[in-house]
Amino acid sequence: MTAPVTTRSARAEAALAALETVRDPELDEPITSLGFVVSCAVSAAGDAQVRLRLPTYFCAPNFAYLMVADAYDAVSALPGVRRAEVVLEDHFASDVINDGVAAQAGFVQTFDGEAVSELHGLRADFLRKAVMAGTDQVCRPLLAAGKDPAALLAMTLGELPPSRALDRLRGRRADLGLPAGDDAALVIDPVTGERVTADAMPLHLRKARLTRVSIEANSGICRGMLRHRYNNTLGEGETPPPDDSGEH
């Protein structure tokens, strides 16, 4: 694959790389590959300017806020950046979110009277869903290769061959403070971190599969709507999903 010719500066490259660490919490994918980054520039003086877009005018404001705030934090933390501005465009709460993030006001203060807590709980809920989906991603090939579900019970993460899916699962588990090392159990309850029991295993694996289908189907719908909304113009760092054509 040849890389497209780009005139992005090294500073902007660094900012874009920082934005790749920011995920849509619902879809568990980077905002860059989803096409949510309209532009990303950093001046010689260190002023960063990021513009974001979403699939609809009415995307959930709590997730929108998290993405804008996370983008702000990621770009602000870069050594060459002295000031960052992140602007969400074309959203019903654009002004509120942009002002709140710029002032580093937090969610409750930003949506004064409309929220009672910050978004840590929401984020954790969706990390748990990502752990479930990630469990299916790493277990499905084992099951397809003939492993018995009961055999997965005794396995640890360290016994799996290296893969991006495994790295991702470890990352999400670590974000939640759950065991993620080589000696950690492969299949755990994403709330307690406990190894799943034999009785609970069949249902757990089915839930993992369903959670992954749900997230991936939503991602497909969101990408389709974004494409329509912005006339097929690609975002910075946007990549088509691996199975966009329909089959794995």
Place this chain on the structure above:
Amino acid sequence: MYEKNGEKYFVVDSHMHFWDASPENWVQGAEQYAKGWIECFHAYQSLGPAETHQSIEEFQKVSEEQLMREEFDEGHVDVAILQSTYLREWYKDGFNTAAQNGHLVEQHPDKFIVNCRFDPRDGDAGMREFEAEVEKWHPKGIKLYTAEWNGDSRGFKLSDPECYRFLERAQELGIKNVHVHKGPTIWPLDKDAFDVSDIDHCATDFPDLNFIIEHVGLPRIEDFCFMATQEPNVYAGLSVVIGGLMHARPYFFNKVMGELLFWVGEDKMTFGSDYGIWEPKWQIEGFVDWEMPDREEYAEFPKLGVAGKKKILGLNAAALYGIEVPAEYQLPAEAGTPGAHEVLGEGSPQPVAGA
């Protein structure tokens, strides 16, 4: 009705609309929301076949003549259930009110059923309005949109005490079916507005009401499915699943249908075109032609046969609404594919429902 390969399908479009989102109907000062809302719907339409796409102007408001043609003359639908969504904060005369919908029922009483709605935040005045509309239209069903804005409020939960008061009254007035549609906002905003646990409580507390979860709880299919296996009176409304995935994302359509057939089962799934977003014609024809691919990755999913398709396209909704189905469209005997509560069997750690 639709006929294919000698099989006759009675079609109930259990979730469709006759809306007016034209600029003339936008509330002054709230134009950006009225515009954003209909543009969002229009983006969904882009997930259907290209030859069915409309300009935004046409999409904002179709004529009665066009609706009749696309639903019945071309669209194979026998009975269409008009859902009412008011959104009066954004649309002067409402987005599609029972009165607007009722006009169609008066013109074509054999073709339409109109569902009413309530907003628990409207208090006693809202209750009186609801009662009057039920008295006028005699609906068997209602539609609740939990993310509707109302003054400073960005939404409600079905489990709110005030909502229970309305549901109790609805039941007294003869309502049997509650269609629920989740949206992106609710109070408080830090919670997941798409969460379906409030419906879970309601379904337990109102065992004689049926809850049809439109768009199968999208984007929370997993939460919806876990709930639906536990609640015998919860149904999967397939609007958006067929319209939004079958053409645009056939691979995920297979998977989502497989999951729904597994967790919910074909006896509790209902077709809805979501017209005016998508026309029923291509959805019904494609759905009848659709088969789960015969490949290893789909092997765990139940298959869907002709009998199941007949149930989903019309017979299930006909049973919920007491619609008379001519003998030639009925199934000769009970046959079908079991849902999760039967597949998981004994020893399942989840409470089982249904059978």
